Amino acid sequence: MPVRIGDRTFQVTSDDEYLGNLNGTFEPATVELFHTLVRPNDVALDIGANIGCTALLLSQLASKTICFEPSPSTYALLQSNVENAGAANVVLVNAGLGAEAADLSIVFSPTNRSGGFVSDKPLEGHAMESIKIVHGDEYLKAALPGTKVDFVKIDVEGYELHVLDGLAETLVRDRPVVTLELNHWCLNAFQRMSVPDFFDGLRAKFPVLYALGKRGARDLHSPANSYFVMHEHIVKFDYPVIVGAFHESQLEVFLDRYVRNPPAYEEPVPAEVRIVELQAALSQTEQVLAAELVTRAREQAVAFTLARDAEARQRDAEERRQQLQATIDALHASHSWKVTAPLRAMRDLLN
Numbered sequence: 001m002p003v004r005i006g007d008r009t010f011q012v013t014s015d016d017e018y019l020g021n022l023n024g025t026f027e028p029a030t031v032e033l034f035h036t037l038v039r040p041n042d043v044a045l046d047i048g049a050n051i052g053c054t055a056l057l058l059s060q061l062a063s064k065t066i067c068f069e070p071s072p073s074t075y076a077l078l079q080s081n082v083e084n085a086g087a088a089n090v091v092l093v094n095a096g097l098g099a100e101a102a103d104l105s106i107v108f109s110p111t112n113r114s115g116g117f118v119s120d121k122p123l124e125g126h127a128m129e130s131i132k133i134v135h136g137d138e139y140l141k142a143a144l145p146g147t148k149v150d151f152v153k154i155d156v157e158g159y160e161l162h163v164l165d166g167l168a169e170t171l172v173r174d175r176p177v178v179t180l181e182l183n184h185w186c187l188n189a190f191q192r193m194s195v196p197d198f199f200d201g202l203r204a205k206f207p208v209l210y211a212l213g214k215r216g217a218r219d220l221h222s223p224a225n226s227y228f229v230m231h232e233h234i235v236k237f238d239y240p241v242i243v244g245a246f247h248e249s250q251l252e253v254f255l256d257r258y259v260r261n262p263p264a265y266e267e268p269v270p271a272e273v274r275i276v277e278l279q280a281a282l283s284q285t286e287q288v289l290a291a292e293l294v295t296r297a298r299e300q301a302v303a304f305t306l307a308r309d310a311e312a313r314q315r316d317a318e319e320r321r322q323q324l325q326a327t328i329d330a331l332h333a334s335h336s337w338k339v340t341a342p343l344r345a346m347r348d349l350l351n
Helices: 018-022 028-037 053-061 072-085 136-143 160-166 168-174 184-191 195-205 223-236 248-260 271-332 335-339 341-350
Strands: 002-005 008-011 043-047 064-068 090-093 096-098 102-109 112-118 127-135 151-154 177-181 208-213 216-219 241-245
Touching: 002 053, 008 053, 008 072, 028 053, 028 177, 028 241, 028 248, 043 053, 053 064, 053 072, 053 090, 053 151, 072 090, 072 127, 096 102, 096 136, 096 160, 127 136, 136 160, 136 168, 151 160, 160 168, 160 177, 160 195, 184 195, 195 223, 195 241, 208 223, 208 248, 216 223, 216 248, 241 248
Parallel strands: 043 064, 043 151, 064 090, 096 127, 151 177
Antiparallel strands: 002 008, 102 112, 102 127, 177 241, 208 216, 208 241
């Protein structure tokens, strides 16, 4: 299926509903965000790469991207999509990252591979696969010695802090910009972690920390902003993206786009309020329609009466015309008319 990703269109393959839900274009908000965070010479990590759409975006923005995808069947799709795109600057690893090396399991819906989560319990209607988890710092030391990591994207359905713990040395040494998902459902259900605990864990790692939502970005080191983001995320599922860094100079473009000049936002009207408004408008419209129907019926009745009266007058006039014409014809045929014909002719001549 052709999918527009950043500045290019790629043929991307999957066996679930993910691509159909994209409607031909990969997440414009993500593309815009990554343009503010990734620089041309960056080395990026794509952790939780799924079938490769983010990898193909990063292939256009960064100099090199290392993708980690633990599901064997999803990895096969990732590999096919990256190879078909000819993305030579993308390295693929069939493993997940965590705080320690382990053999675990991943569970995902057959209709949505992107929602796969680490679990040791099967779930009805879901696929379950064995996966390998590697320690991030140890893997990078062994496979990519001396490589400086500049940007990290993490989308692992609640497993984020495990990934960050495994990259502790990399974070301290390379001080990369990190973007990750905030998903309170996954945190609660799969990690038994609350959003406040999650934020505490992130604040301990990142001196600069923002949540990005429909109204721009909020500083999570501010208690007021943190409380606001928690409420909006848990109640409305807004602010699904977290951006961490080690100095605000790393986020100049991001801050200019999402903090100093936040997007215009209009609070959505709750569905129940909107329904009441629409029902009132419908009732008013129906009243107007009923009044118009009454008026039209009256006008039609008046028009019928006027037409009937006009028809009667026309009929009377026609009868009068016929009577007059008959009288004239009778006079023309009368004896007196014929006898006086010479006199009329003489009169016409004298005149």
